[in-house]
Amino acid sequence: MRAEDGPEAPDPAPPLTYADSGVDTEAGDRAVDLMKGALAAATRPEVVGGLGGFAGLFDAAALGSMTHPVLATSTDGVGTKVAVAQALDAHDTIGIDLVGMVVDDIVVCGAEPLFMTDYIACGRVVPARTAAIVKGIADGCAQAGVALVGGETAEHPGLLDPTEYDLAGAATGVVERSRILGPERVASDDVVLALASSGLHSNGYSLVRRVVARAGLRLEQHVDEIGRSLGEELLEPTRIYTPVLRELIDATDVGVHALSHITGGGLAANVARVLPPGLHVTMERRTWTPAPVFDAVQRWGQVPLEDLEGTLNMGVGFVVILPGADVAAAVRRCADHGIGAWALGTVSATETPPAGAVQGTKGTHGGSAKLVGDYR
Template sequence: MTERITVSAASGKDAPAMPSWVSDDQVTYAQAGVDTAEGARAVDAIKESVHSTYRPEVVGDIGGFGGLFSIAAAKDMDDPILVSGTDGVGTKLQVAKLAGKHDTVGIDLVAMCVNDVLATGAEPLFFLDYIAIGKLKSEAVTEIVSGIAEGCRQAGCALIGGEMAEHPGVMDPHEYDLSGFTVGLVDRAKMLDPANVKEGDVLLGLASSGLHSNGYSLARKVCVEGRTHYELRLPRKSLKGQSVQDALLTPTRIYVKQVRAALAAHPGAVHALAHITGGGITENLNRALPATLDARVEVGAWNMEPIIPFVCKAAKLDETEALKTFNMGLGMVLIVDPVQAPAVQEALEAMGETVWRVGTVVPGTGSVTYVNESALFPELESDDDVPERTPAPGAAERTAERDVFYEEDEDKED
């Protein structure tokens, strides 16, 4: 028969130390790890950034129980449609934490939401964010929200609310995660729809700024793990003088104002639009096609930022896998009437976009096909001076804040 042993942790000599507040009559929220005063300071610190995004339709100010936005403009539409989108930044945040740079991931957050809404032709009206953080510090939140506000300004939408949630005991103090939500508006008659796509339509690709916010679990595995902070910050010829860290943190491009200007200038010319995100060209462009047509993409008709082939080379991806993993240089693809394609391209270029004709629409089954796949990867300059990737260090070898370098004692005998 097994003997039952009772252990009193409160009285045992080897018992763990109890929190200082266990004998108190009252345990405050702050003692539990949530600092509401710091939360109030954070709200005050972000007000200027938030106000910089406001549009005339914004009603009231931050601090209420809900964000208010007038949609009186919808009364001028025949059939107004609200379009919503939500997303996050994913593991790109881990690169930002490693770099200690948090003022650009907010742009990524907005971009992932508003570019999705734009795919219907809608104008993003307003945006809300959710920041989950282990330990709330007003300076850190201000840095994050400054990026969200910048993304909203680029998209022309208002940041009308959000939530800062402190999660002690659930997240480490320096950990955080982001999610966002946007609502847009479009008149049904002007919606972009795969049903509008026709045989012979032209594919116009808009340049991406790099990986945007997709594929970072793979990118971190092959380009970050096992490298020192020094290696990640080292300028590289193959990245046009950028470091791996900076190239990976390049913000996602926001296409809202440019594309909507082209839509307004040439009504009916753009039939559908694909936002190239997770799944790459292969698994996003097909979402803008009807079941009876294919998109035939001419590989090599566009350029890409060098971080994209750099990551693909490090991962040893073949062309098929790369095209369904990363955007491969195209952040968006517009499907355009062939007669009006030159004018749409000119309008986009006038707004600062880099635009390529990357293919055509042909009879098929709603899929994406490729011509000349072997031209996908450009040659990269050699980085002979960069150390080779080393195995990831064990837990005992890692440090939280910095690398540790050891110097050999010249007098030490073998």
């Protein structure tokens, strides 16, 4: 058989473009155009240059006035709370959650957060959706007094579905070395001041979503005991504490010894992280009533109290440890910012942590903390 009598060669495949593979660079450009207005408010005088550079620039000359500046940095995301935003197609507040989770960790050491960058990974760039997410991030940065100096939106077709995305961020701050807060400042008889959360914040959503699914609840349905739809409650943005905490740190009538951001692990675990060895905090449940959503999650899922408290913030978003004489002034300053605050417990010396106390969380080897009594 002659070669020319064989089967015909297949037609060559058509050219394959980047767009054919699922990445639309023009959509990314449209998203940037839509978010420009929101970014205008998320700035500081130290920001150099504008949008579109390969890196964000921040003028550090002001740090020259500090005696011994120490940089502080943090990175975080919002976990599976993004699944709720995606299910409801409501994306304008999830960025606020991101800012709160990142910048408020920086304040814990006494630092002032300066600037932040974000990263959004998605299955497909939807310009309006991306702009809504970034608007939330910009709104959160404006609340915190932090500059949003850059970010990245990356399409990952084949890895994420077109409706899926995840986001993360990183921020940098600065603190005078002599003013760094930490366990070494905490003393016996200090008071533990609780600052109210705005709700679930951005932790424990894997548990919450599982509870909601098992109970057969719909995100759109109204929940009488909560006073609004379940979805609205679950998307309530994380409270950003940076402004009030910076005021407390700088106040002459308040001596802050330590701060704790109540995130993953719950109240006792995060308080124990900022205590030195030999000190214990007893926190009284009777000092507050958790918001209805916490009771609802426990009841709907029959979640054991120990697991609930080790997962959710239970209505306490931040803790300030300070001398008892300064509590009244701190409570007044928190009220000026619209944040409820109350004395939650006290610090005491102990050679042996009480039975059931939490100790040694997140790799620390410090003090211990325990919740006692019943909720009010």
